[in-house]
Amino acid sequence: MTKKKANYGNSQTNERKTIKKLKRGFAYKLFYQLGVWTQNASLNDYYLAVSYTVRDRMQQLFINTIRAFQQKDSKIVSYLSAEFLMGPHLHNNLINLGIYDQVAQAAAESGLDLQQIIDHEEEPGLGNGGLGRLAACYLDSLASLEIPAIGYGIRYEFGMFDQAFDNGWQKELSDRWLQPGNPWEFKKADMAVEVGSGGYTEQYKDDHGKLRVRWVPGKLVKGIPYDTPILGYRVNTVNMLRLWSAEAPKSFDFAEFNVGDYLGAVHEKMLAETISKVLYPNDEQSHGKALRLYQQYFFVSCSMQDMIRIHLFQFENLDNFSDKFAVQLNDTHPAIAVPEFMRLLVDVHHYDWDSAWEIVTHTFAYTNHTLLPEALEKWPVAMLAGLLPRHLEIIYEINRRFLDLVRLEYPGDVDVVRRMSIIDETGERYVRMANLACVGGHAINGVAQLHTKLLKEHTLVDFHRLWPDKLINITNGVTPRRWMVVSNPRLSQLIRSAIGEEWITDLKKLQALEPLAEDSAFCEKWQQIKFANKQDICTMFACKQGPNYNPQALFDVQVKRIHEYKRQHLNLLHIVTLYQRLKNNPELDIPPRLFIFGGKAAPSYFMAKLIIKLINSVAEVVNGDPAVNKRLQILFIPNYNVQIGHIVYPMADLSEQISLAGKEASGTGNMKFAMNGALTVGTLDGANVEIREEVGAENFFLFGMNVGEVEARRAAGYNPQDIYNENKELHAAINLIATGHFSHGDRELFRPVIDSLLKHDPFMVLADYQAYVDCQQQVGEVFQDPQRWTRMAILNAARIGKFSSDRSITEYCRKIWQVKPFPVALTLQRVPDGGIKFP
Ligand code: CRA
Secondary structure, eight states: OOOOOOSOOOSHHHHHHHHHHHHHHHHHIIIIISOOOGGGOOHHHHHHHHHHHHHHHHHHHHHHHHHHHHHSOOOEEEEEOSOEEOOOSHHHHHHHHTOHHHHHHHHHHTTOOHHHHHHHOOOOEESOSHHHHHHHHHHHHHHHTTOOEEEEEEOOSBOSOEEEEETTEEEEEOOOTTTTOOTTOEEOGGGOEEEEESOEEEEEEOTTSOEEEEEEOSEEEEEEEEEEEEEOSSSSOEEEEEEEEEEOOHHHHHHHHHTTOHHHHHHHHHHHHGGGTBOOOSSSOOTTOHHHHHHHHHHHHHHHHHHHHHHHHHOSSSTTHHHHEEEEEESSTTTTHHHHHHHIIIIISOOOHHHHHHHHHHHEEEEOOOOOGGGSOEEEHHHHHHHOHHHHHHHHHHHHHHHHHHHHHSTTOHHHHHHHOSEEOSSSOEEEHHHHHHHHSSOEEESSHHHHHHIIIIITHHHHHHOTTTEEEOOOOBOHIIIIIITOHHHHHHHHHHHOSGGGTOGGGGGGGGGGGGOHHHHHHHHHHHHHHHHHHHHHSOOSSSSOOOTTSEEEEEESOOOGGGTHHHHHHHHHHHHHHHHHOTTOOOOOEEEEEEOOOOTTOHHHHHHHHHHHHHHHHHHTOTTTTTTEEEEEESSOOHHHHHHHHHHOSEEEEOOOTTSOSOOSHHHHHHHTTOEEEEOSOTTHHHHHHHHOGGGSEEOSOOHHHHHHHHHTTOOHHHHHHHOHHHHHHHHHHHTTTTTTTOSSTTHHHHHIIIIIOTTOHHHHHHHHHHHHHHHHHHHTSHHHHHHHHHHHHHTOGGGBHHHHHHHHIIIIIOOOOOOOOOOSOSOOTTOOOOO
16 A cells, blocks of 8 residues: 655745745744744743644644544544553654654754654653554554544543662652643543442332432532544544543532532542552552553543544444454553443443443453553452442442352352452452453453463463453554654664565565675675764763773663563673673673663652662773773663653663563563664563564574473472572672672661562572673673674564564454554644635
8 A cells, every 4th residue: 555645845946845844834824823033932842842842734634534533434432541651742743744854854944953852752651661662653553554542541640750860779859741732632621531439239110110329429520621632654544542630510619619618629639639649550469459440441431532522423332342442451451441341231231231241351351461460450349348339339240240240150160269359358459450351351462472371371370261262362563653664763874775665564675775784895884884873872871980981892781671581680790790801800801881870769669769879880890990990881871761762772782681581571672772772681481482583583682481491390399509609700799789789888888679689589680690601701792793793683673673662552453452553644724814714
């Protein structure tokens, strides 16, 4: 299919006209919208003026898309997610619209530096990490593939916290993304919906004398939608991200006001607004947090009501709802949608239970993103009873019917009933959200082959046995628009000039690069680009303790959330090992390495925060030691986020994907690195397995135990102390930390890390240590042969096509959503010169 570029002509005169209009646009926005005069304008004013000008260019497409969806017979995908980690919009929108060059030129002619303006944007960090960023990549692919879609989530006033370092410790600062103004969203105040909480349920007779149940909430809040247009790449489709913000309903204020309690009313208003105040960091135990549960219910209820409204705009009833909406539950965070939709159908729209259940189960599908037992959500029954009494009744009824089915299938097996029940009755009673999601939808998917296999064999084994066709795999993917075109312009340009640009929408086309891995001129250009990208980092960050970072060094990068299962401390033990080797043997022939870290720790995760302090402490000593710092340096980039990701992936030589096998569901950073020509050192975990299959075992540095070996090792009685006693280098490295070498003699500071490793080592760092160090030795040797390294890097990029989110989304469309592309025609013109005539 040929993709028509939206509406920007290419001829020279058109080009001049466009630039002229853009320049006038900047000036207009500055003057009329922002109310400032050029001389007084701040960088933020310029950023806003440019962004509003660009946004105007998206409007025609946006409005046409919405109209086309309303008028035509298309199915809409609703992606329900508590997190959307969108990253900065401006640059991405320029690329997807295809007007980057014109805007850069117009900016330059207006005396502005587009790069500086792009860098100024405060990114909307409304997600913790992989899961939220995946949702953002999926929205990009949905729009680019011309699939009608709405992303539904929460407009957190404070997103992911900003991270700073204070004497090597993580410090959390509040994120203020909305402070400078958000030019990308539209507030739709008149599309607000109401959401209840608390209260009681009652029976009543309807007009036909039929006995019904209704929920009488004790409180109401209003959900206000804020819409952000999501552009596809060079297509007319502009989908929508609809985020809900909580406000107190007016009627409520007035009621209080009338009895004279003005301050009480204001207090109520504040309470209502706390619902969408802040994003919960993951790795926090949230079972007891009513606010977190209510956040989930709030956005889910708003979204279901919104979909019903959209549906009833076109149809008389909800009978065919599941033909018109496919609703994806991004993990269990939105799983309360199952009883909420049942309530809306049965209590509000008066469907009988069976018909309602039919609609519900045909509408929902659930993606599982984790195997970690502590991340599987469950809510105390008592809490649900207080907050959502009607939903608890509905959950009981769903469970009663479901367990009847289980008993019928497995007569006499009480254990299976106990395990599969939506209610956990082993102690304090809980609602198991994963079980609810499995029962309430027609499909369940894991996010990488290995992950899905483990779901089938362990976490969801009973559900898989009951419904063998329900659990499927869809391996994650990432968007090449943001993760190559936007973030790595040099490499994208080289690839374009070599093989054209079809790969941008069809990533498998990168295969055409394979023969170029043997072309010395191409390889040389490839190396120059990697070098230039590395130089950028060296200029951006100066080393605080030692000589400046060396762009010739092997850039060895681990960026991701700090978590013990991801094993940043394994990486660190390797660094300490190299440090010792160099101290003992200054002549050692190893390539210079720059170890780069990035990532945040959940504020209450003590061990992760101590690991950050440990990395920073080792950095201080290593970088400051003239005996080693020409060959070994460490850079911990603070506040890792999407924006920093843009500069990190393009400059990496080596991608660290070293989680304990069986722990990382998929990973997506692993894909971004390989796309940008980094080689991976990794375990057989998550999507690493498939990446290795695609790029070839000979182009991937594999080490460590596989899942089977991990299980066997644990079953045999794993004792980390034995390894410590037997492995001399490891022993010495651990002792160096324990004796205070990196903590100014303080032997207590890092004791919890050491104790954990020696006594329990839950993620088997010591068991994989030697394999890792040996593998890294090999990495160093290959790096000393630049031709070989470059060849491997090119082959990684050439064979990474599978990991485009376009492929993932195409699979979701086919296997789960049953939805097809729906190209948008531009039937509506822009505002006519003579003004508009209201109907
Ligand atoms: N933390 C997994 O751990 C996976 C992403 C996206 C995660 C990653 O391995 O790549 O999801 N899981 O599928 C998660 O958030 C609630 O579970 C993640 O980001």
